[in-house]
Amino acid sequence: MFDAPITPFIAALPKAELHMHLEGSLEPETIMELARRNGVRIPYASATELRAAYDFTDLQSFLDLFYLGLTVLRTGEDFYAMTKAYLDRAAQDNVRHAEVFISPQAHLRRGIAIAPLMDNILQAFDDVVAERGMTGGVIVGIQRQFDEEDALSMLNTLQPWRDRIIGLGTGGPEKGNRPAKFRRAYAKARHDLGWRTTIHAGEEGGADFVCEALDILQVDRIDHGVQAEADPDLMRRLADTGMPLTVCPCSNIMLRVFPTMQAHNIRRLHEAGLCITVNSDDPSYFGGYMNENFAAIQQALGFSDAELWQLARNGFTSAFMAEADRDRHLAELDKITP
Ligand code: HPA
Ligand code: ZN
Numbered sequence: 001m002f003d004a005p006i007t008p009f010i011a012a013l014p015k016a017e018l019h020m021h022l023e024g025s026l027e028p029e030t031i032m033e034l035a036r037r038n039g040v041r042i043p044y045a046s047a048t049e050l051r052a053a054y055d056f057t058d059l060q061s062f063l064d065l066f067y068l069g070l071t072v073l074r075t076g077e078d079f080y081a082m083t084k085a086y087l088d089r090a091a092q093d094n095v096r097h098a099e100v101f102i103s104p105q106a107h108l109r110r111g112i113a114i115a116p117l118m119d120n121i122l123q124a125f126d127d128v129v130a131e132r133g134m135t136g137g138v139i140v141g142i143q144r145q146f147d148e149e150d151a152l153s154m155l156n157t158l159q160p161w162r163d164r165i166i167g168l169g170t171g172g173p174e175k176g177n178r179p180a181k182f183r184r185a186y187a188k189a190r191h192d193l194g195w196r197t198t199i200h201a202g203e204e205g206g207a208d209f210v211c212e213a214l215d216i217l218q219v220d221r222i223d224h225g226v227q228a229e230a231d232p233d234l235m236r237r238l239a240d241t242g243m244p245l246t247v248c249p250c251s252n253i254m255l256r257v258f259p260t261m262q263a264h265n266i267r268r269l270h271e272a273g274l275c276i277t278v279n280s281d282d283p284s285y286f287g288g289y290m291n292e293n294f295a296a297i298q299q300a301l302g303f304s305d306a307e308l309w310q311l312a313r314n315g316f317t318s319a320f321m322a323e324a325d326r327d328r329h330l331a332e333l334d335k336i337t338p
Contacts, residue, residue: 001287002250002261004299013308014333015290016097016315017090017279019223019246021141021171022121023070023103024282025086034072042072054285059204059255060173062285070106076116083124089283091132093290096329097319098136101169104154105143118161135325139198142170142185144177151185155193166320167196169223174205179213186217196220196320198246203257207231214243221246221318226257228274229265239273244318249297250288251281261300270307277315305338 026034028047035042044050056062073079083100090098107117121138128134140158142151158165168189170182179199189195199217201209203224210228213219214237225245228234238245247266251257258264270276278297283289288296294311297303303311316329 001254002292002296004292004295006291006295007298007305009305009336009338010291010294010298010308012094012336013294013312014094014096014316014329014336015294015312016099016277016319016329017095017136017290018099018221018244018277018315018319019248019279019281020086020090020098020100021066021103021282022083022086022100022138023073023106024066024286025089025284026069026072026082027284030082030085031069031072034074034078038072038074038078040072040074042068054254054287056255062255062282063173066282066285067106070103071110073107074112076120079117080120080124083121084127087124087128087134087136089289091128091134095290096134096332097316097321097325098134099139099166099320100136101139101141101171103141103143103171104158105146105150108154108157114157115160118158118164122161122164135321135329137164137166137320139167139169139320140165142168142172142182144170144172144174144181144200148182148185151182152188155185155188162193165193165195167198167220168193169197170199171223172200174200174203174209178205179209180216183216186219190218198223200224202227203252203255207234210234210238220244220320224248224252224257226252226265226269229269229272235272235274238275242275244275244277244314245269246277246279246318248279248281248286249293251286254286261296264297264301266297267301267303270311275314275318276311277318278311279315309333309336309338 028050198221200223201213
């Protein structure tokens with residue numbers, strides 16, 4: 001689907017990934033293997049059949065498969081293997097820093113114990129720090145289709161890992177689930193837990209969702225946010241405040257937010273002075289990891305290497321990371337001259 005050439009420059013560019021759903025990195029082969037091993041029924045006969053079903057019409061048609069696929073995860077080992085596999089794959093794309101969303105509510109409601117889940121995911125991060133000097137961590141994602149009580153209860157459950165979690169986010173279906181629904185959860189994350197915050201807004205929801213996220217939730221980043229373009233005042237505000245948008249080009253084509261990559265607005269958002277980052281969202285479902293996303297926008301929209309370098313830099317400056325790590329990563333980026 002996305003087969004633009006990955007140039008040596010793109011391959012060599014150090015990258016920060018800020019918008020990736022860990023359960024969205026499960027490849028169909030892994031889903032089928034875990035289903036077999038864990039005795040979970042998946043209504044597809046083979047990985048090929050499952051992959052053939054990745055023909056989405058909108059966000060919900062994807063979410064149905066995403067929430068089905070994650071049911072094969074049962075043991076702590078499964079969560080460790082998924083996390084390590086993603087981080088190793090990201091390292092191949094020269095990702096040096098990865099902040100990944102997890103969807104604890106989807107696991108808690110099917111009776112998965114939280115401790116093996118969290119401990120194993122975090123262990124995989126510890127291992128890549130030790131092995132590769134990669135940095136990153138976990139952003140806990142609220143599933144917006146459930147009520148705020150469910151989100152608050154999840155935050156209580158995660159209290160023991162408070163100091164190991166870097167932020168709060170929100171995913172799931174935007175339609176009918178406005179940002180303000182989670183006002184108390186975001187206040188708790190910021191004030192009581194000391195976390196940074198972000199939210200999916202303006203993917204299928206409108207520019208008003210982005211405004212609400214800024215005004216009411218006071219988030220530090222916006223995930224997707226591409227619909228902000230419809231509101232000139234908001235565009236100026238995003239540019240003036242340097243508010244990062246974590247844009248996911250291949251995802252937006254696969255979920256028909258834009259009909260083609262040529263029609264994607266990422267170049268216009270960048271040229272309007274917004275702080276734009278490039279991310280893979282759910283790489284196994286959307287046909288591309290980080291390098292494919294950078295290559296796709298270069299081919300379709302004519303981004304120069306210097307512009308791609310700036311987008312990669314935005315990833316590091318927008319990351320929820322310690323300043324010493326940021327300085328180290330930015331120094332590496334400075335060694336790559338476009
Ligand atoms: N959008 C919204 N919610 C999600 C996504 C996404 O791409 N992936 C997992 N949950
Ligand atoms: Zn997402």
